[in-house]
Amino acid sequence: MSVRSVLAVAAAVLIGGLASAGPAAADASAQPVAAGVFTVSVGRTGAFLSALAGLLGVVGGGLALAPPTRQGYVGTWARRYGGATALVAGPVAVTVGGTVAATADGGLGTGNGLGGACFAMLLGLISVTLGWQARSRRTR
Numbered sequence: 001m002s003v004r005s006v007l008a009v010a011a012a013v014l015i016g017g018l019a020s021a022g023p024a025a026a027d028a029s030a031q032p033v034a035a036g037v038f039t040v041s042v043g044r045t046g047a048f049l050s051a052l053a054g055l056l057g058v059v060g061g062g063l064a065l066a067p068p069t070r071q072g073y074v075g076t077w078a079r080r081y082g083g084a085t086a087l088v089a090g091p092v093a094v095t096v097g098g099t100v101a102a103t104a105d106g107g108l109g110t111g112n113g114l115g116g117a118c119f120a121m122l123l124g125l126i127s128v129t130l131g132w133q134a135r136s137r138r139t140r
Contacts, residue, residue, distance in 0.1 A: 043100050047116025050096035054123025057089030061130025065137070086131025093124030 064082025097120030104112035 041111055041113065043104055043113030044111065044116065045113075046096055046100040047113030047120055050093045050100065050120035051116055051123055053089045053096070054093030054120050054127050057086040057093065057127025058123055058130060060089065061086030061127055061134050064134035065130060083131045083134030086127045087135065088131075090124045090127030090131060093120045093127065095124075097121040097124060 060078065060082040062082075063078030064086070066078070068079065097117040100113050100117035101121070104110075104114040104117065106112055106114070108115050
């Protein structure tokens with residue numbers, strides 16, 4: 001499966017999930033009570049960890065694409081493994097973020113991690129794109 005196909009399917013799932021959340025948000029009795037600011041829920045934890053994985057992939061892919069400025073352990077690691085890290089961490093972030101978004105009981109601001117999950121899916125897609133570019137550049 002090509003990267004373009006993966007990105008197209010991920011975008012379709014994201015748009016479909018957000019579009020199907022509209023009718024449920026219209027009914028006021030279906031809205032749960034918002035959680036406190038400092039309440040740690042399973043949804044918030046999952047969204048945070050998936051966003052962290054997406055950020056790891058974005059940094060790895062970005063370092064792999066960056067021009068080598070100096071010799072060192074980080075630069076050598078990034079040129080060798082940055083693209084592969086991005087290609088592994090990106091789908092993990094999209095999958096976990098999508099799961100959190102699909103199982104969130106309420107909308108944004110209810111404390112279920114929906115905002116963080118959407119952000120994690122965005123970071124995951126960026127990570128996959130950067131990793132794909134880094135790996136294709138490395139094989140040329």
